Amino acid sequence: MKSSSFDLQKQNQKIESKIVVALERISEAFRVLLWNESKENSLSPIQIQILIFLLFHSREKCKVSYLAREFNVTKATISDSVRVLLTKKLLEKEEDVADTRSFNISLTTEGKEIAEKAAFFSLSMESPIEKFTTKQKEVMLSGLLKLIFDLNKSGIITIQRMCFTCSYYQVESGSHYCKLLQSKLAENELRIDCPEHEMSH
Structure with missing residues:
Protein backbone atom coordinates (compact mmCIF):
# COMPACT_ATOMS: atom_id res chain seq x y z
CA MET A 1 0.00 0.00 0.00
CA PHE A 132 19.75 32.58 -4.10
CA THR A 133 22.62 32.27 -6.57
CA THR A 134 21.77 32.66 -10.27
CA LYS A 135 22.27 28.90 -10.73
CA GLN A 136 19.93 28.06 -7.82
CA LYS A 137 17.25 30.33 -9.30
CA GLU A 138 17.60 28.76 -12.76
CA VAL A 139 17.40 25.20 -11.39
CA MET A 140 14.36 26.14 -9.29
CA LEU A 141 12.56 27.86 -12.19
CA SER A 142 13.28 24.97 -14.55
CA GLY A 143 11.96 22.41 -12.04
CA LEU A 144 8.82 24.43 -11.27
CA LEU A 145 8.06 24.98 -14.98
CA LYS A 146 8.33 21.24 -15.65
CA LEU A 147 6.10 20.50 -12.63
CA ILE A 148 3.44 23.02 -13.77
CA PHE A 149 3.59 21.64 -17.32
CA ASP A 150 2.97 18.07 -16.08
CA LEU A 151 0.15 19.21 -13.76
CA ASN A 152 -1.37 21.04 -16.74
CA LYS A 153 -1.08 17.92 -18.95
CA SER A 154 -2.79 15.79 -16.30
CA GLY A 155 -5.64 18.34 -16.02
CA ILE A 156 -4.98 19.43 -12.42
CA ILE A 157 -4.04 22.96 -13.54
CA THR A 158 -6.17 24.18 -16.45
CA ILE A 159 -4.98 27.36 -18.17
CA GLN A 160 -1.27 27.92 -18.69
CA ARG A 161 0.43 30.67 -20.67
CA MET A 162 3.96 29.31 -20.27
CA CYS A 163 6.58 28.61 -22.94
CA PHE A 164 6.19 24.81 -22.81
CA THR A 165 2.50 24.95 -23.85
CA CYS A 166 2.99 27.61 -26.56
CA SER A 167 2.93 27.02 -30.33
CA TYR A 168 5.90 29.43 -30.69
CA TYR A 169 8.09 27.29 -28.41
CA GLN A 170 10.42 24.61 -29.68
CA VAL A 171 13.58 22.84 -28.62
CA GLU A 172 16.37 23.45 -31.11
CA SER A 173 19.65 21.52 -30.72
CA GLY A 174 18.89 20.99 -27.03
CA SER A 175 18.14 24.70 -26.46
CA HIS A 176 14.85 26.53 -25.80
CA TYR A 177 13.77 28.58 -28.85
CA CYS A 178 10.93 31.09 -29.39
CA LYS A 179 9.71 31.31 -33.01
CA LEU A 180 7.90 34.60 -32.27
CA LEU A 181 11.01 36.33 -30.88
CA GLN A 182 13.16 34.31 -33.33
CA SER A 183 15.78 33.74 -30.67
CA LYS A 184 17.13 31.17 -28.26
CA LEU A 185 15.94 31.47 -24.67
CA ALA A 186 18.18 31.00 -21.64
CA GLU A 187 16.66 29.09 -18.69
CA ASN A 188 15.99 32.40 -16.89
CA GLU A 189 14.19 33.81 -19.97
CA LEU A 190 11.50 31.10 -20.01
CA ARG A 191 8.12 32.69 -19.27
CA ILE A 192 5.45 31.41 -16.92
CA ASP A 193 2.80 33.93 -18.03
CA CYS A 194 3.38 35.34 -21.52
CA PRO A 195 1.05 37.93 -23.10
CA GLU A 196 1.85 36.57 -26.59
CA HIS A 197 1.11 32.96 -25.61
CA GLU A 198 -0.61 30.87 -28.30
CA MET A 199 -1.83 27.45 -27.13
CA SER A 200 -0.13 24.61 -29.05
CA HIS A 201 -2.45 21.97 -30.47
Missing part, protein backbone atom coordinates in the same frame (compact mmCIF):
# COMPACT_ATOMS: atom_id res chain seq x y z
CA LYS A 2 1.25 3.47 -0.92
CA SER A 3 1.96 5.83 1.95
CA SER A 4 1.36 9.56 2.01
CA SER A 5 4.06 12.21 1.57
CA PHE A 6 2.88 13.48 4.97
CA ASP A 7 3.82 10.14 6.59
CA LEU A 8 7.04 11.18 8.37
CA GLN A 9 8.65 7.78 7.90
CA LYS A 10 8.20 7.94 4.11
CA GLN A 11 8.88 11.68 3.96
CA ASN A 12 12.27 11.39 5.66
CA GLN A 13 13.37 8.62 3.28
CA LYS A 14 12.19 10.10 -0.03
CA ILE A 15 13.27 13.43 -1.54
CA GLU A 16 10.09 13.62 -3.70
CA SER A 17 7.97 13.53 -0.53
CA LYS A 18 10.07 16.28 1.05
CA ILE A 19 9.58 18.46 -2.06
CA VAL A 20 5.79 17.86 -2.03
CA VAL A 21 5.56 18.85 1.65
CA ALA A 22 7.82 21.89 1.05
CA LEU A 23 5.51 23.02 -1.80
CA GLU A 24 2.51 22.58 0.50
CA ARG A 25 4.21 24.84 3.10
CA ILE A 26 4.86 27.47 0.43
CA SER A 27 1.24 27.32 -0.77
CA GLU A 28 0.22 27.85 2.88
CA ALA A 29 2.40 30.98 3.02
CA PHE A 30 0.66 32.31 -0.12
CA ARG A 31 -2.74 31.66 1.44
CA VAL A 32 -1.76 33.58 4.60
CA LEU A 33 -0.39 36.55 2.61
CA LEU A 34 -3.49 36.63 0.39
CA TRP A 35 -5.83 36.42 3.40
CA ASN A 36 -4.03 39.32 5.09
CA GLU A 37 -4.34 41.43 1.95
CA SER A 38 -8.01 40.56 1.45
CA LYS A 39 -8.93 41.30 5.11
CA GLU A 40 -7.31 44.72 4.80
CA ASN A 41 -9.67 45.52 1.90
CA SER A 42 -12.76 43.69 3.28
CA LEU A 43 -12.67 41.34 0.28
CA SER A 44 -12.22 37.58 -0.13
CA PRO A 45 -8.91 36.13 -1.45
CA ILE A 46 -10.50 35.20 -4.80
CA GLN A 47 -11.83 38.77 -5.18
CA ILE A 48 -8.30 40.13 -4.62
CA GLN A 49 -6.95 37.61 -7.15
CA ILE A 50 -9.54 38.75 -9.73
CA LEU A 51 -8.57 42.42 -9.27
CA ILE A 52 -4.85 41.62 -9.66
CA PHE A 53 -5.49 39.43 -12.72
CA LEU A 54 -7.55 42.16 -14.45
CA LEU A 55 -4.82 44.71 -13.75
CA PHE A 56 -2.20 42.79 -15.74
CA HIS A 57 -4.06 40.85 -18.44
CA SER A 58 -5.56 41.71 -21.80
CA ARG A 59 -9.22 42.60 -22.35
CA GLU A 60 -10.19 39.29 -24.01
CA LYS A 61 -9.17 37.41 -20.83
CA CYS A 62 -11.40 39.62 -18.67
CA LYS A 63 -14.52 37.44 -18.86
CA VAL A 64 -16.21 35.31 -16.20
CA SER A 65 -15.71 32.07 -18.17
CA TYR A 66 -11.97 32.71 -18.63
CA LEU A 67 -11.50 33.65 -14.96
CA ALA A 68 -13.25 30.44 -13.87
CA ARG A 69 -10.76 28.38 -15.88
CA GLU A 70 -7.83 30.54 -14.75
CA PHE A 71 -8.56 30.00 -11.05
CA ASN A 72 -9.92 26.43 -11.39
CA VAL A 73 -13.30 27.30 -9.87
CA THR A 74 -16.89 27.24 -11.15
CA LYS A 75 -18.40 30.06 -13.20
CA ALA A 76 -20.94 30.51 -10.36
CA THR A 77 -18.11 31.17 -7.86
CA ILE A 78 -16.54 33.78 -10.14
CA SER A 79 -19.96 35.32 -10.92
CA ASP A 80 -20.65 35.74 -7.19
CA SER A 81 -17.27 37.43 -6.65
CA VAL A 82 -17.73 39.67 -9.69
CA ARG A 83 -21.20 40.65 -8.46
CA VAL A 84 -19.74 41.78 -5.10
CA LEU A 85 -16.93 43.70 -6.84
CA LEU A 86 -19.49 45.42 -9.12
CA THR A 87 -21.61 46.37 -6.07
CA LYS A 88 -18.51 47.79 -4.34
CA LYS A 89 -17.80 49.78 -7.54
CA LEU A 90 -14.37 48.15 -7.97
CA LEU A 91 -15.36 46.67 -11.35
CA GLU A 92 -17.54 47.77 -14.25
CA LYS A 93 -19.27 45.74 -16.94
CA GLU A 94 -18.93 46.27 -20.69
CA GLU A 95 -21.27 44.46 -23.08
CA ASP A 96 -19.51 42.30 -25.66
CA VAL A 97 -20.73 43.50 -29.07
CA ALA A 98 -19.66 40.22 -30.71
CA ASP A 99 -21.57 38.06 -28.18
CA THR A 100 -24.63 39.56 -26.46
CA ARG A 101 -24.71 36.75 -23.85
CA SER A 102 -21.23 37.71 -22.69
CA PHE A 103 -19.59 40.77 -21.16
CA ASN A 104 -16.11 42.00 -20.32
CA ILE A 105 -15.23 43.30 -16.90
CA SER A 106 -12.71 46.02 -16.16
CA LEU A 107 -11.34 47.83 -13.13
CA THR A 108 -12.78 51.14 -12.00
CA THR A 109 -10.34 53.80 -10.75
CA GLU A 110 -10.83 52.59 -7.17
CA GLY A 111 -10.52 48.96 -8.24
CA LYS A 112 -7.24 49.76 -10.00
CA GLU A 113 -5.87 51.48 -6.89
CA ILE A 114 -6.63 48.44 -4.72
CA ALA A 115 -5.24 46.04 -7.36
CA GLU A 116 -2.00 48.02 -7.71
CA LYS A 117 -1.39 47.91 -3.96
CA ALA A 118 -2.57 44.28 -3.52
CA ALA A 119 -0.31 43.10 -6.37
CA PHE A 120 2.63 43.41 -3.94
CA PHE A 121 1.15 40.90 -1.46
CA SER A 122 3.80 38.33 -2.46
CA LEU A 123 6.80 40.64 -2.00
CA SER A 124 7.91 38.85 1.17
CA MET A 125 8.13 35.62 -0.91
CA GLU A 126 10.42 37.29 -3.46
CA SER A 127 12.94 38.67 -0.95
CA PRO A 128 14.37 35.27 0.18
CA ILE A 129 14.59 34.09 -3.48
CA GLU A 130 16.69 37.17 -4.35
CA LYS A 131 19.38 35.78 -2.01
Whole structure:
Protein backbone atom coordinates (compact mmCIF):
# COMPACT_ATOMS: atom_id res chain seq x y z
CA MET A 1 0.00 0.00 0.00
CA LYS A 2 1.25 3.47 -0.92
CA SER A 3 1.96 5.83 1.95
CA SER A 4 1.36 9.56 2.01
CA SER A 5 4.06 12.21 1.57
CA PHE A 6 2.88 13.48 4.97
CA ASP A 7 3.82 10.14 6.59
CA LEU A 8 7.04 11.18 8.37
CA GLN A 9 8.65 7.78 7.90
CA LYS A 10 8.20 7.94 4.11
CA GLN A 11 8.88 11.68 3.96
CA ASN A 12 12.27 11.39 5.66
CA GLN A 13 13.37 8.62 3.28
CA LYS A 14 12.19 10.10 -0.03
CA ILE A 15 13.27 13.43 -1.54
CA GLU A 16 10.09 13.62 -3.70
CA SER A 17 7.97 13.53 -0.53
CA LYS A 18 10.07 16.28 1.05
CA ILE A 19 9.58 18.46 -2.06
CA VAL A 20 5.79 17.86 -2.03
CA VAL A 21 5.56 18.85 1.65
CA ALA A 22 7.82 21.89 1.05
CA LEU A 23 5.51 23.02 -1.80
CA GLU A 24 2.51 22.58 0.50
CA ARG A 25 4.21 24.84 3.10
CA ILE A 26 4.86 27.47 0.43
CA SER A 27 1.24 27.32 -0.77
CA GLU A 28 0.22 27.85 2.88
CA ALA A 29 2.40 30.98 3.02
CA PHE A 30 0.66 32.31 -0.12
CA ARG A 31 -2.74 31.66 1.44
CA VAL A 32 -1.76 33.58 4.60
CA LEU A 33 -0.39 36.55 2.61
CA LEU A 34 -3.49 36.63 0.39
CA TRP A 35 -5.83 36.42 3.40
CA ASN A 36 -4.03 39.32 5.09
CA GLU A 37 -4.34 41.43 1.95
CA SER A 38 -8.01 40.56 1.45
CA LYS A 39 -8.93 41.30 5.11
CA GLU A 40 -7.31 44.72 4.80
CA ASN A 41 -9.67 45.52 1.90
CA SER A 42 -12.76 43.69 3.28
CA LEU A 43 -12.67 41.34 0.28
CA SER A 44 -12.22 37.58 -0.13
CA PRO A 45 -8.91 36.13 -1.45
CA ILE A 46 -10.50 35.20 -4.80
CA GLN A 47 -11.83 38.77 -5.18
CA ILE A 48 -8.30 40.13 -4.62
CA GLN A 49 -6.95 37.61 -7.15
CA ILE A 50 -9.54 38.75 -9.73
CA LEU A 51 -8.57 42.42 -9.27
CA ILE A 52 -4.85 41.62 -9.66
CA PHE A 53 -5.49 39.43 -12.72
CA LEU A 54 -7.55 42.16 -14.45
CA LEU A 55 -4.82 44.71 -13.75
CA PHE A 56 -2.20 42.79 -15.74
CA HIS A 57 -4.06 40.85 -18.44
CA SER A 58 -5.56 41.71 -21.80
CA ARG A 59 -9.22 42.60 -22.35
CA GLU A 60 -10.19 39.29 -24.01
CA LYS A 61 -9.17 37.41 -20.83
CA CYS A 62 -11.40 39.62 -18.67
CA LYS A 63 -14.52 37.44 -18.86
CA VAL A 64 -16.21 35.31 -16.20
CA SER A 65 -15.71 32.07 -18.17
CA TYR A 66 -11.97 32.71 -18.63
CA LEU A 67 -11.50 33.65 -14.96
CA ALA A 68 -13.25 30.44 -13.87
CA ARG A 69 -10.76 28.38 -15.88
CA GLU A 70 -7.83 30.54 -14.75
CA PHE A 71 -8.56 30.00 -11.05
CA ASN A 72 -9.92 26.43 -11.39
CA VAL A 73 -13.30 27.30 -9.87
CA THR A 74 -16.89 27.24 -11.15
CA LYS A 75 -18.40 30.06 -13.20
CA ALA A 76 -20.94 30.51 -10.36
CA THR A 77 -18.11 31.17 -7.86
CA ILE A 78 -16.54 33.78 -10.14
CA SER A 79 -19.96 35.32 -10.92
CA ASP A 80 -20.65 35.74 -7.19
CA SER A 81 -17.27 37.43 -6.65
CA VAL A 82 -17.73 39.67 -9.69
CA ARG A 83 -21.20 40.65 -8.46
CA VAL A 84 -19.74 41.78 -5.10
CA LEU A 85 -16.93 43.70 -6.84
CA LEU A 86 -19.49 45.42 -9.12
CA THR A 87 -21.61 46.37 -6.07
CA LYS A 88 -18.51 47.79 -4.34
CA LYS A 89 -17.80 49.78 -7.54
CA LEU A 90 -14.37 48.15 -7.97
CA LEU A 91 -15.36 46.67 -11.35
CA GLU A 92 -17.54 47.77 -14.25
CA LYS A 93 -19.27 45.74 -16.94
CA GLU A 94 -18.93 46.27 -20.69
CA GLU A 95 -21.27 44.46 -23.08
CA ASP A 96 -19.51 42.30 -25.66
CA VAL A 97 -20.73 43.50 -29.07
CA ALA A 98 -19.66 40.22 -30.71
CA ASP A 99 -21.57 38.06 -28.18
CA THR A 100 -24.63 39.56 -26.46
CA ARG A 101 -24.71 36.75 -23.85
CA SER A 102 -21.23 37.71 -22.69
CA PHE A 103 -19.59 40.77 -21.16
CA ASN A 104 -16.11 42.00 -20.32
CA ILE A 105 -15.23 43.30 -16.90
CA SER A 106 -12.71 46.02 -16.16
CA LEU A 107 -11.34 47.83 -13.13
CA THR A 108 -12.78 51.14 -12.00
CA THR A 109 -10.34 53.80 -10.75
CA GLU A 110 -10.83 52.59 -7.17
CA GLY A 111 -10.52 48.96 -8.24
CA LYS A 112 -7.24 49.76 -10.00
CA GLU A 113 -5.87 51.48 -6.89
CA ILE A 114 -6.63 48.44 -4.72
CA ALA A 115 -5.24 46.04 -7.36
CA GLU A 116 -2.00 48.02 -7.71
CA LYS A 117 -1.39 47.91 -3.96
CA ALA A 118 -2.57 44.28 -3.52
CA ALA A 119 -0.31 43.10 -6.37
CA PHE A 120 2.63 43.41 -3.94
CA PHE A 121 1.15 40.90 -1.46
CA SER A 122 3.80 38.33 -2.46
CA LEU A 123 6.80 40.64 -2.00
CA SER A 124 7.91 38.85 1.17
CA MET A 125 8.13 35.62 -0.91
CA GLU A 126 10.42 37.29 -3.46
CA SER A 127 12.94 38.67 -0.95
CA PRO A 128 14.37 35.27 0.18
CA ILE A 129 14.59 34.09 -3.48
CA GLU A 130 16.69 37.17 -4.35
CA LYS A 131 19.38 35.78 -2.01
CA PHE A 132 19.75 32.58 -4.10
CA THR A 133 22.62 32.27 -6.57
CA THR A 134 21.77 32.66 -10.27
CA LYS A 135 22.27 28.90 -10.73
CA GLN A 136 19.93 28.06 -7.82
CA LYS A 137 17.25 30.33 -9.30
CA GLU A 138 17.60 28.76 -12.76
CA VAL A 139 17.40 25.20 -11.39
CA MET A 140 14.36 26.14 -9.29
CA LEU A 141 12.56 27.86 -12.19
CA SER A 142 13.28 24.97 -14.55
CA GLY A 143 11.96 22.41 -12.04
CA LEU A 144 8.82 24.43 -11.27
CA LEU A 145 8.06 24.98 -14.98
CA LYS A 146 8.33 21.24 -15.65
CA LEU A 147 6.10 20.50 -12.63
CA ILE A 148 3.44 23.02 -13.77
CA PHE A 149 3.59 21.64 -17.32
CA ASP A 150 2.97 18.07 -16.08
CA LEU A 151 0.15 19.21 -13.76
CA ASN A 152 -1.37 21.04 -16.74
CA LYS A 153 -1.08 17.92 -18.95
CA SER A 154 -2.79 15.79 -16.30
CA GLY A 155 -5.64 18.34 -16.02
CA ILE A 156 -4.98 19.43 -12.42
CA ILE A 157 -4.04 22.96 -13.54
CA THR A 158 -6.17 24.18 -16.45
CA ILE A 159 -4.98 27.36 -18.17
CA GLN A 160 -1.27 27.92 -18.69
CA ARG A 161 0.43 30.67 -20.67
CA MET A 162 3.96 29.31 -20.27
CA CYS A 163 6.58 28.61 -22.94
CA PHE A 164 6.19 24.81 -22.81
CA THR A 165 2.50 24.95 -23.85
CA CYS A 166 2.99 27.61 -26.56
CA SER A 167 2.93 27.02 -30.33
CA TYR A 168 5.90 29.43 -30.69
CA TYR A 169 8.09 27.29 -28.41
CA GLN A 170 10.42 24.61 -29.68
CA VAL A 171 13.58 22.84 -28.62
CA GLU A 172 16.37 23.45 -31.11
CA SER A 173 19.65 21.52 -30.72
CA GLY A 174 18.89 20.99 -27.03
CA SER A 175 18.14 24.70 -26.46
CA HIS A 176 14.85 26.53 -25.80
CA TYR A 177 13.77 28.58 -28.85
CA CYS A 178 10.93 31.09 -29.39
CA LYS A 179 9.71 31.31 -33.01
CA LEU A 180 7.90 34.60 -32.27
CA LEU A 181 11.01 36.33 -30.88
CA GLN A 182 13.16 34.31 -33.33
CA SER A 183 15.78 33.74 -30.67
CA LYS A 184 17.13 31.17 -28.26
CA LEU A 185 15.94 31.47 -24.67
CA ALA A 186 18.18 31.00 -21.64
CA GLU A 187 16.66 29.09 -18.69
CA ASN A 188 15.99 32.40 -16.89
CA GLU A 189 14.19 33.81 -19.97
CA LEU A 190 11.50 31.10 -20.01
CA ARG A 191 8.12 32.69 -19.27
CA ILE A 192 5.45 31.41 -16.92
CA ASP A 193 2.80 33.93 -18.03
CA CYS A 194 3.38 35.34 -21.52
CA PRO A 195 1.05 37.93 -23.10
CA GLU A 196 1.85 36.57 -26.59
CA HIS A 197 1.11 32.96 -25.61
CA GLU A 198 -0.61 30.87 -28.30
CA MET A 199 -1.83 27.45 -27.13
CA SER A 200 -0.13 24.61 -29.05
CA HIS A 201 -2.45 21.97 -30.47
